[in-house]
Amino acid sequence: METEDRKKRLYSAPAKVTVTVLLFLGALLCTIFGSAFLRLATLGSGDPTARMEGGQYYTTAGCAIKMHIDLSQLSDYLSTRKVFDVNGQYDPTQLVDVTKDYHNGITGVEVNKYTSYTLEDMYQMYVSGCADNLDANADESTYIQEDEALASESSEAAGYGLSGDRSDLTVASGSESEELVPQADLENIALEYMSEDTWKHLQSVGNSRSYSRQFLYLYGCGYPNEISYGIKTAAGSTLADYAAANPEKVSLYDLYRALPDLASQVSSYVWAEESQEQYLGRNSNLRYYVKDETQVYTNMQDWEALSEEEIQNMLESWPMYVSYTRENGRMVEGHFPETAAGYRLSSYLASEQILSGNERVYIGLDTAYPIDDDYKEAARFYDSLAPYAPGILAIAIIGLVMAIAAFVICTIQAGRNQKDGTVRLYGFDSLPTEVAMAVGVILGILLIGYFGYIIAINMSDMSGFFMVFLGLYVCMSVGLFMLFYLSLVRRIKAHNLWEKSILRAVIHLGGRVYEARQESSKLIMAALGLMLLHFIFLPTTGFFGVMLCLVVDILVLLYMLREATGKRTVIEGLRQLGSGDLDYKVDTTELKGNNKELAEVVNSMGDGLKTAVEVRMKNERMQADLITNVSHDIKTPLTSIVNYVDLLKRENIEDPKIKGYIDILERKSQRLKQLTEDLVEASKASSGNVNMEFVTLNLNELVQQVNGEFDERLSGRELDMICSLPPEPALVRADSRYLWRVIENLYGNVAKYAMPGSRVYVDVIRREGSVVFIMKNMSEQTLNISPDELMERFVRGDSSRTTEGSGLGLSIAENLVKLMKGTFELFVDGDLFKVEVTFPEVNRDVFRQSV
Known part of the structure; x- marks a missing residue:
């Protein structure tokens, strides 16, 4: 018993709230103080307690x-x-030459103004992306060069190599090993890679030279890029024009390939200048x-x-x-x-x-730290907290242990109901298992990833505010984790993990498909045939295939509509049968296949139900007539027996044995008379053949009267009556005679079957517009039958039938309560017997006005 009470306290709402608070508190302490200790260890390079030895x-x-x-x-x-x-x-006007290598620190070298830019212009070329774009053009031009080389090899192998006078061809920039385009084809090929304006400009700059395909491609892409960015060399021109005019001196391909490297060097120099002024300049x-x-x-x-x-x-x-x-x-x-x-x-x-x-x-x-920089912030944090590093670590460990312990207890508490320890599931637990787990895993990955990200970018600069933020973030993450984790635990405890699984649903669907393989195989083959038809005809037959597949799809759609309409007709028939119209017949004239077969089954089911209902009603009428007729036939001789027993008692009979016989005859005849009356009453109540006279009653007064009448009988069995009545009247509309009969029957059951020396509880309560009469007692005999069985006729709680009773009382009471527009409910829990009789409450204000 003590163990049960301990479990109930563990599963109570206050206990769950307390453990949850401890879980979040532990996570918060572990995160804040753990991150503080980690920050100290980072600042001290693994020695956060150095301050205790006098170090700063x-x-x-x-x-x-x-x-x-x-x-x-x-x-x-x-x-x-x-x-x-x-x-x-730093001089932004200093010139740097694209053709020079500055990695080795060369200085004082004369630059070519046609291939040179100022530091500022070179930096802008890097920032704007101009240098990278030109480098990308040079990289793409290698494909032009490879294609041209392959074409040249193919033509030579076929015997179509160039021959004769080649005075019209010259070496183009960057193309010493490439085949030059003949003058006759130059314009047509050039216009493949550049606009007409660009081509005219190239002719004016290059003095109508011939060029390779690679150079034409580079110029067509590069020259407009250089012009669009508005950055020119120290000579006021572009690299493309310089290469076109001086093919013997420079390669445009090499210029464009060297440009991003120099631009990156210059940008690093400019950024270093700015960052050093900020971090290692006068602000450090x-x-x-x-x-x-x-x-x-x-x-x-x-x-x-x-x-x-x-x-x-x-x-x-x-x-x-x-x-x-x-x-x-x-x-x-x-x-x-x-x-x-x-x-x-x-x-x-x-x-x-x-x-x-x-x-x-x-x-x-x-070390006076006059400047607010990283050194000052680190020293302030380290010097103030390092002496307390052992305590900070201890609190972090305590928080971790607290969080782990609370996590374990939460796992034990998850889903358990305080009242009976059963598992309770929530709305979130109804999600399919795979969906809940997938959402949890994805959310966990995102939370852990972001946690690692914020730790990585703030590890070297953890402030107190950031540590608090980190603690709150961890608490939020723990809360989201527990939402999915506890749902998983509840599913496992309730054996619901597999029941709500999509995989289980798929397996069961497969099983049902296999069971119905005669029908499902046809659908599967039809679907596969339709997909195969689309796969074959759509890609290869053009318009004809599309039209053929469209016709087939329309036919399939019409078939599906016909089947859906047929199913709707069958469903409507089932709905009519369910509503009680057993004469309804499904029209099968328009139905085909399985739908027609199903409709015929529904029609035959309706006929069967109708026959069963008619037989049941006939049997009920026969039983009622039998009870009424037999009871009526028994009453005449029974009345004579009762009267003659009464006459015998009036005779002066001295023999005690004969007196005993007469007493037995009297008891048995009276019991037989009561049974006969109960049979007649049960027959009338079940058939509704009872005339009700509804009046407004105060249920409190009626219960008090019954208490007084049964006080002696209950005291004789040492039953302690505990009655709780509301202070205000409990008004109901009912027939006073039959309501008295119902309550009297319930009290009589208590007097017969309650355990001697126990308590009997009677309550009248007002609940949401209703008045409820409640009676509870402990049964003397073991109640090993259900409440529904107790409500049946001739069934008694005393299975040995050693006490008086017909087993009709509860059945009569239930029928009478229903006739008075109330509800009658039985509850059995072990040996506890409980009954609730509920009637609509009469509005007291309306009752006063009517009176």
Whole structure:
């Protein structure tokens, strides 16, 4: 019993709410404090508790990693500055030549103004996509070149190679190994790749030279592109025109292929200039001074006027700074703090140069953090929380354990009803299993993917606000996960997982199709034939096939409409039979095939039902007549027996044995008389042959009267009556005599069959416009039959039939209640017997007005 109570408390609504709150609270704590600890570990490079040993952020390996990354970017930035800077400054008007290779840091080389652009124009060519478009044109032109080579090989193999005078052909740019187009065909072929205006322009620029197909394609695509972007060379022309006019000097294909690489270099230089000004310029707490053989680079303007000794003396007061000298690529002198950060930077800078193999470098981190940058944010977070890292980790672990425990308990609670522990399913559980699982998996992938994305982009900059947001996001994800997970658990507990499966439905459909294979095989073959007809005729026969398939589809549609109409006719016949019209016949004159066969079955079913109903009604009438006639025939001799027994009792008979016989005769004759009266009453009640006189009654008063009448009988069996009546009148419309008969019968059953020494509960309640009489008691005998069986005639709860009773009382009571427009319901739960009699409530205001 104690175990049952514990289970009921576990399945109660407050317990479920509490466990759910603990689940979300655990997830929230684990996420917030776990992410905080992870952030500390990241900032400290795996050592979030270093602060407890006196270390601060600038001493950690994590700070060194951040400086390492920034110094790598600084190295790339300074390398590009050495190539493109003018007097140590960015000059957007400086010219760069497409034909030069700037990867090796060449400077001071004379440029060709016809193949050169300013840094600003080259950057715009990269941003606008012009350089990539021209490179794509060059890449596509290789197919033209391959096709032309194949055509040349084919013509030579066939004996149609060029011969004779070739003075009209010249070498075109980028086409030294390509076949030139003859002058006679040049215009026609050129107009395949370019507009007429572009062709005229090419003739004017190239002095009517001949060109290969590849060059014509490149010029037709490239020249309009260069003009549309409005970016020209330093000479004010285009690369296409320069290549057309100087085929012996340059290849247009090579120019277009080299252009995006130089544009990418220039864009990297411009972006580095902008980003370094923002992140490692004057807006950074990381200060640097780098000097090579010719130039000094620093983000501190006042350091440019200082000597190296003055810079060294100033940085010595900073707790985090490094300095070293490199000669011929080898570090010969250096200073590094004896911290995790210093060791990390020493290892990096020993093998990686910032600017060149001969450099003097000073790098310092201003630990006063006057600038709001990543270093200040990281130091503020790390220095304030690192001392509490063990506690933060402990709370995160507690949250994780709490979430796991709540998850397990939620799994146990899922779907269980507090009252009886049965499984309760919800509307969401009615979705097909595969659909619910697919939605859950897709949603889970999206949530996990977005979680990983936001972690990846914010790992290096986790703020308190972001951690709270992350916690709420995880709680939302847990809620959505639990929605699908608990649905799956409820389905498993209710054995509904397979029942609601689409796969099961498909398998069952296949089984039904197989069972009806005689009919279904015809439909399947017809469908396959129709699909085969479409597959054969539609792709190959053109208009004729389309028309043939259309005619067949129309015929199939007409057949389906005929079948659907026939099914509708059969359904209408079934509906008529269901409504009670057993004389209805389905018209089979227009039906064909299975529909006609089904309609004939429906008609024969109607005939069978009609015959069965007629037989049943005849039997009912015969039973009623038999009961009435036999009861009437029994009443005359029974009256005589009762009267003669009464006369014998009046005689002065002294023999006690004869007196005992007379008493037995009296009891049995009275019981037989009561049985006869019950039979007559049951016959009248079941046939409705009862005259009802409806009046407005107060059910409270009627119950109190019956309580008084049965008080002695109930007390004799030690039955404790507990009666609960509403304070206001419970008014109903009924026949007072028959309502008394109903309630008296129920009390009589209690007096006969209730367990002695138990309680009997009688309640009158008002419920949603109705008045309900409720009686509950514990049966002395085991009630191993259903309520419906108890309602049948001649059935008694006392299966041994040792008590008096005919088994007609409940049947009579039910019929009488129905005749009085009420409802009569029985409930049996183990040995508990419960009956509810319900009548519509009479409106008290209307009753007062009528009185």
